[in-house]
Amino acid sequence: MLWSSPRYTPSVTLELRNVGKSYDGGLSFAVEDVGFAAEPGELVVLVGESGCGKTTTLKTINRLVEPTHGQVLIDGSDVAEREVVELRRSIGYVFQGIGLFPHLSIVRNVGIIPTLLGWDEERISDRIAELLELVHLDSEEYGSRMPAELSGGQRQRVGFARALAAGPSLMLLDEPFGALDPITRDDLRTDFRMIQRELGLTAVLVTHDMTEALLMGDRIIVMRGGRVVGQGSPREILRDPGHPYVARLMESPTRQAEQLAAMSDDDRNQK
Amino acid sequence: MNSNLADRFAELPYLLAGHLLLSVSALVIGIAISVPLGIAATRHPRLRGPALTFAGLIQTVPSMALLALMVPLLGGMIGFVPAFIALTLYSMLPVLRNTVTGILEIDPAMTEAARGVGMTDRQSLLWVELPLAAPIIIAGIRTATVWVVGMATLSTPVGAPSLGNYIFLGLQTRNWIAVSFGCFFAAALAIVLDQLIRLMEKAARLRSPRLAWAAGIGLMVILFGGLLPAATRLVPGPRSLEVLTIQAEEVEEGSQPLLTGQNLFVGSKGFTEQYILAELLSLELESAGATVQQRPNMGSTVLFDALRSNTVDVSVDYSGTIWAAIMKRPEPIDRTEMLIEVAKFLKDEYGVISLGRLGFENAYALAMNRDRARELGVQNIADLGPFADRLTLGGDPEFFGRLEWSRVREIYGLDAMRTRGMDSTFMYGAVRDGMVDVITAYSTDGRITAFDLFVLRDPKQAFPPYDAIVLLSPRAAKNQQLIGTLLPLVNAVTNDMMRSANEMVDIDGLSVERAAAELQLRIGNRNLNQR
Numbered sequence: 093m094l095w096s097s098p099r100y101t102p103s104v105t106l107e108l109r110n111v112g113k114s115y116d117g118g119l120s121f122a123v124e125d126v127g128f129a130a131e132p133g134e135l136v137v138l139v140g141e142s143g144c145g146k147t148t149t150l151k152t153i154n155r156l157v158e159p160t161h162g163q164v165l166i167d168g169s170d171v172a173e174r175e176v177v178e179l180r181r182s183i184g185y186v187f188q189g190i191g192l193f194p195h196l197s198i199v200r201n202v203g204i205i206p207t208l209l210g211w212d213e214e215r216i217s218d219r220i221a222e223l224l225e226l227v228h229l230d231s232e233e234y235g236s237r238m239p240a241e242l243s244g245g246q247r248q249r250v251g252f253a254r255a256l257a258a259g260p261s262l263m264l265l266d267e268p269f270g271a272l273d274p275i276t277r278d279d280l281r282t283d284f285r286m287i288q289r290e291l292g293l294t295a296v297l298v299t300h301d302m303t304e305a306l307l308m309g310d311r312i313i314v315m316r317g318g319r320v321v322g323q324g325s326p327r328e329i330l331r332d333p334g335h336p337y338v339a340r341l342m343e344s345p346t347r348q349a350e351q352l353a354a355m356s357d358d359d360r361n362q363k
Numbered sequence: 364m365n366s367n368l369a370d371r372f373a374e375l376p377y378l379l380a381g382h383l384l385l386s387v388s389a390l391v392i393g394i395a396i397s398v399p400l401g402i403a404a405t406r407h408p409r410l411r412g413p414a415l416t417f418a419g420l421i422q423t424v425p426s427m428a429l430l431a432l433m434v435p436l437l438g439g440m441i442g443f444v445p446a447f448i449a450l451t452l453y454s455m456l457p458v459l460r461n462t463v464t465g466i467l468e469i470d471p472a473m474t475e476a477a478r479g480v481g482m483t484d485r486q487s488l489l490w491v492e493l494p495l496a497a498p499i500i501i502a503g504i505r506t507a508t509v510w511v512v513g514m515a516t517l518s519t520p521v522g523a524p525s526l527g528n529y530i531f532l533g534l535q536t537r538n539w540i541a542v543s544f545g546c547f548f549a550a551a552l553a554i555v556l557d558q559l560i561r562l563m564e565k566a567a568r569l570r571s572p573r574l575a576w577a578a579g580i581g582l583m584v585i586l587f588g589g590l591l592p593a594a595t596r597l598v599p600g601p602r603s604l605e606v607l608t609i610q611a612e613e614v615e616e617g618s619q620p621l622l623t624g625q626n627l628f629v630g631s632k633g634f635t636e637q638y639i640l641a642e643l644l645s646l647e648l649e650s651a652g653a654t655v656q657q658r659p660n661m662g663s664t665v666l667f668d669a670l671r672s673n674t675v676d677v678s679v680d681y682s683g684t685i686w687a688a689i690m691k692r693p694e695p696i697d698r699t700e701m702l703i704e705v706a707k708f709l710k711d712e713y714g715v716i717s718l719g720r721l722g723f724e725n726a727y728a729l730a731m732n733r734d735r736a737r738e739l740g741v742q743n744i745a746d747l748g749p750f751a752d753r754l755t756l757g758g759d760p761e762f763f764g765r766l767e768w769s770r771v772r773e774i775y776g777l778d779a780m781r782t783r784g785m786d787s788t789f790m791y792g793a794v795r796d797g798m799v800d801v802i803t804a805y806s807t808d809g810r811i812t813a814f815d816l817f818v819l820r821d822p823k824q825a826f827p828p829y830d831a832i833v834l835l836s837p838r839a840a841k842n843q844q845l846i847g848t849l850l851p852l853v854n855a856v857t858n859d860m861m862r863s864a865n866e867m868v869d870i871d872g873l874s875v876e877r878a879a880a881e882l883q884l885r886i887g888n889r890n891l892n893q894r
Contacts, residue, residue, distance in 0.1 A: 156479055181481030191476035195494045204490075205480055254480070 103132030103292040104167045104261045111152050111162035113145075118160070123148045123318045126162070130311065133292040135285070137309035139299055139341070145318035146298045147188070150264055153296065154183045166262060181205055184255030184263040184293075188270065191251065192239040198224075198250050199235040205258040223253040226287060245276035252284060256291075263288065263295040269304065281308060303345040306330070314338045371529065371544045377656075379548060381524035383589040386515045386552075389447050390508060393454030398500065400455075401462025402488065411463060418456040426453060426514045430521050434665055441522035441661065441669040446515070453514055454507040461503025465496030501564040505557050512553040516545060520633065522658040522669055526552070531660040535788050536635050536868045536875055555585060621844035623652035630675030633660040634759075634787050635868050635875070636725060636807055636861065640679045640831070642879035643886075644849065648677075651848040662761055663688050671713040676839040677849070681725060683827030685709065687766040695827035702830060714837035718846065719853035721831040723807060723861045727767060728826070729756075730804040730816040732794055743820035744775045747801065752779035757793050758803030760784035768803075771825040788869070791816065807858060809866025831856070855886045 107129040114121045123145040130136045138146040151157035153164050155176050164171045171179055192201050199220050200207075206216045224231040227249040239247055248268060255263060268284070269277045285308060288295050299305055305312050306326045314322040314329075314337070322329065322338040333339035397418075404411040421429065429452065433445035469492055477487035493500075516527030529545025532538065559581045566574035627648050631641035638659060645655040658675050663684055669675040685705045686692050695701070706717040729744055736742075739750055747754065756777075762768055763782050772778055783799055790802040791810035804811055804818065806829075811818060833852060839845050860882060867878040 154479065156475060177481050177483055179481075180479060185479040187472065187476050187479060189472055191472055191479070193473070193476070193491055195491075208481055208486065 104294050105132055105165075106130040106136075106153070106262060106294055106296070107163075107165040107168075108149070108152070109163045109165065111149065111159045111164060113148055113152065113157055114160045121160075121318050123152070123159075126315070126318075126320055128311070128313050128320065128323060130294050130296065132294055133289070134310040135288060135295045135297060135308060136311045136313060137297045137299060137305040138313050138315060139302055139305040140315035141300060144315045146300075146315050147266055148318075149315070150266055150296055150298050153262075153264055154180050154185060156180075181209060181258060182260055182262075184258075184260035186248075186251050186255045186263070186265040186268045188266040188268075188298075192247055192254070194239050197236050197238055198229075198242070199231070201239065201250055202253045202257055204254060209258060219257060220253075223256055224250075226256070227253045228283065229253070243276075244272050245280060248272065248280055249283075252280075252287070256287070261294065263293050265295065265297040267298055267300070269299070269301075302341045303348070306345060314341065368540065368544075371541055374528070375548070378524055378526050378528050379552070380590050382512070382515050382526045382549065382552065383586065385443065385446055385450060385518060385523055385525055386508075386512045386556075387586065389450035389511055389515075390454055390504075392447075393451045393507060393511070394458055394504060396451070397455045397458035398462050401459045401500075402466065402493075404459075404463050405466040405492075406484075415460060415463065418459045421452045422456045427517050427520075429453060430514075430517055431662075431665075434521055434668070440672065441665060441674050442658070443523050445521050446518035446523035446525075449521075450511050450514060450518070454511045457503040457506040457510070458500070459503075461499050461506075462496065465499030465503075466492050468499070469495050497567065498564060501560065505560050508556050508560060509553045512549060512556060516549050519660045520662065521665065522630070522661055522674065524656070524658070528659060531633060532638060532875065534786060535633055535660075536638060537788055537872070538868075538874065555581075559585070621651045621848055622648060625653045625842075625845075627653045627655050627677065627839075627845070628658055628675045629655055630658040630661060630666050630669055630678040632663060632666055634805070635865050636805065637679065638875045639864050639868065639879050639882060640721070642875050643852070643882055644677050644679070644833075646879060646883050647848055647852065648845070651844070653845075653848075670834055670836050671715050673836045673838045676836050676842075676845070678834050679721065679831055680834050681829040681831055682720075683726070683767070683829040685832075686827050687770075691766065693766050693770055695824060698828040698830065701828060702832070705832070709834070714840065716835045716837075716840035718833040718835060718849055721833060721852060721856045721861075722854040723856050723858040724828060724830050725805050725807040725861070726826055726829040727762065728804050728806045728821070729771075729801050729819045730794065730811060731801050731819065732797060733815050733817040735797065735800060736817040736819075741819065743822050744771065744777075744825070745822060747780070747819070748776045751777045754800040755781045755783055756801045756803065757783045757785055757790045757799035759787040759790070762803045767826055774823050774825045807861045807865055809862050809870050812862075813866065813870050831861075851890060852886065855890060856882070860885055860889075 107127075109127050111123060111126045112121050113123040126145070126149050128136065138149060140146050148157055152159045152162075153171065155171060158172075193204070196204070199217075202220045202223055203216045206219055211219070220235070221231050224235065229246060229249050234242065234246065234250075239250070242250065251268065255265075269280060272280065281304070287293075297308065306329070309326055311325055312323060312329055313320055314335070316337050321335040322333065324334075329338065329342070333342050400414055404414045424432070426449075430446060430449045433449045434441055437445050437448070473491060473495060474487060477491040482490065515523075515525045516530055518525050519527040519531045526545045526549045529541045529548075533541030533543075533545065559578050562574060562578040562581070565571075566578055629641045629644045629648070631637040641657050641659060645657060648655050658669065661669065663680070666675065666678055667680070667685075667689055670678050682698075682701050682705050683695065685708075686695070686701055690705070690708055696704070702717075702720065709715040709717055729747075731741065739746070741747060741750075763784060772780070780801075785793065787805070790799070791804065791808065791814055793799050794802040794816065795814040801819075802816075804816065806818070810816070833849060835842075835846070864878045864882045867873045867881060868875055
């Protein structure tokens with residue numbers, strides 16, 4: 093079985109301590125004093141409106157953004173002390189808007205990190221076949237196609253496969269379901285959650301959709317204006333939003349749930 | 364007309380090869396410089412401004428001037444090298460600009476994705492940025508290709524053979540077939556190269572090995588097909604005596620032509636008489652067994668520089684031109700004395716040998732429309748003085764930069780006269796039709812009589828004598844066989860013979876080759892009669 097494969101390094105812990113990022117030498121902060129922790133195998137969701145600093149926070153983890161202060165620790169060791177290229181290759185990254193290379197075939201996109209790591213040809217092609225199967229894509233049918241020839245959902249599956257290619261112990265996902273239709277989105281969420289649980293991957297997912305955060309996260313971090321304004325498990329947040337902003341974010345999913353419940357009640361009453 | 368076309372076709376392999384070699388090597392080197400420079404400019408923003416400004420500035424220099432400037436910058440060198448460098452510089456802007464734009468305009472999400480999956484800067488460049496920017500970079504290369512192939516036609520005056528030879532020759536000798544011929548083949552070459560590059564880009568984009576092969580084979584066919592037939596002429600063969608002696612031994616004594624196995628270069632300036640004389644010299648040298656290449660269409664000083672640096676072996680110049688343009692002596696002296704002084708100067712200063720006069724003089728002479736001269740009551744140059752501010756003088760641009768003109772202007776008080784530079788081939792028609800009042804005619808030009816122009820006398824002898832003389836480069840001066848071959852031309856061409864040869868081309872529309880062959884025949888007859 094794939095997920096028992098020794099290629100996967102054991103799950104890791106992730107911790108952000110007082111992470112801050114300023115682009116103007118400290119006058120203002122895009123992200124300020126952000127701190128949270130993830131246990132091995134946990135899926136942490138960063139949720140907030142666009143511009144709240146959630147993506148910037150995510151990028152400090154694989155150093156696409158270098159924090160102005162604070163620390164990011166993976167299994168207790170500071171990422172700032174690791175060689176940046178090696179660090180990024182050890183972390184799976186699923187990009188906002190998918191981020192597949194349009195000039196490379198599906199097979200080459202998925203195989204890019206193993207190729208960068210210098211694996212031999214055979215190991216790479218075995219790995220690609222394995223991964224495409226894992227994300228439910230027929231490698232015979234899709235392997236040689238170009239990204240533009242795939243649907244949005246299929247492309248995102250390729251994006252997951254690429255991020256998983258080198259057997260990372262940590263995954264970062266930047267709005268991975270944003271541009272998909274609802275049915276595809278549900279399928280992908282379910283598939284991803286299953287894979288992530290089976291592999292015991294520690295993961296950080298960024299979204300602006302509170303419903304998504306509640307449905308997927310083991311732990312939810314709510315951000316606003318570059319700061320964390322609330323965090324906890326979905327149950328804890330449902331029970332007690334704490335911060336008024338968190339409560340406001342909760343309004344939409346709550347209202348939707350109530351409306352849906354009301355409709356099914358109506359339905360029942362009519363019968 | 365048919366023989367004219369046949370003559371043109373005969374030169375085609377050689378000129379096409381020269382054109383192709385020049386354009387393709389300039390493009391290859393231009394791309395090899397511009398793409399890395401463009402990449403560096405995207406990595407180092409401080410380099411970007413200066414690099415693009417430099418390439419842009421080169422583009423603002425008129426292409427003809429850029430070519431011309433290379434000659435003095437390279438210490439008087441003519442031929443392939445100055446043309447190659449000018450074209451290389453010229454090809455840089457589109458490639459550089461498109462490389463920079465192509466890379467900078469890649470979606471930042473793509474470069475971030477490249478970094479995010481753990482690519483080094485180099486990997487990001489090679490695997491992501493260059494492939495994504497390729498269509499724009501290739502569009503730049505295609506622009507450069509069309510520019511360079513077009514501009515290569517202008518390399519004729521700096522002595523690099525190209526399809527431009529047809530255009531310049533045609534312009535000077537009013538041979539519009541030759542002009543069209545040059546245009547057609549230059550355009551065809553540009554289109555074919557452009558389309559082949561487009562095909563290669565398409566092959567890369569579609570990852571189609573079949574298209575890539577087709578483009579590759581097409582390019583090879585063009586390159587080898589274009590270069591091979593003329594390869595022996597473009598790369599001068601060995602000039603060593605060894606080859607000569609070996610060949611001499613193989614052939615019976617006496618029947619061996621004098622110059623077999625030698626590659627010789629004949630240079631000329633850009634007007635009909637010079638073309639005919641260059642052709643005449645070539646005919647003589649070829650009949651002695653030499654392989655001759657012409658370097659036509661050079662300005663006087665460019666040609667002289669080429670001669671003294673052995674880039675050209677033989678040329679015809681004029682005593683007064685050397686006197687004024689090379690020796691910078693303003694005051695003319697007696698004709699014979701001048702010939703002696705010129706010969707002595709050339710030998711002492713540069714090791715250039717004057718073989719002697721050809722026998723005719725082609726002087727600068729001011730000429731007017733006969734009716735116009737009568738109307739103003741003008742007999743000689745001095746009579747122009749009172750009307751100077753109302754008159755326009757047409758002439759070749761070279762003349763207005765020469766000492767002779769400043770001297771004439773000063774002696775006859777013509778400062779107020781307006782000047783209008785034009786190609787010498789057009790000035791005779793221009794003065795006949797009243798577009799200019801006076802021209803700086805060449806006294807051997809057949810159009811003076813044909814258009815019934817009135818030549819003004821020069822009572823104060825402001826113009827020096829312009830005896831045509833055959834000049835040999837320092838290397839050719841040591842070549843006894845060559846001297847022996849050309850010696851029969853000394854004092855063999857009279858004013859009449861030269862004028863009628865010029866007429867054949869300028870008025871009767873015959874080809875330069877015909878006129879030269881005719882002139883050679885007349886020289887032969889005359890020499891026979893004299894014996």
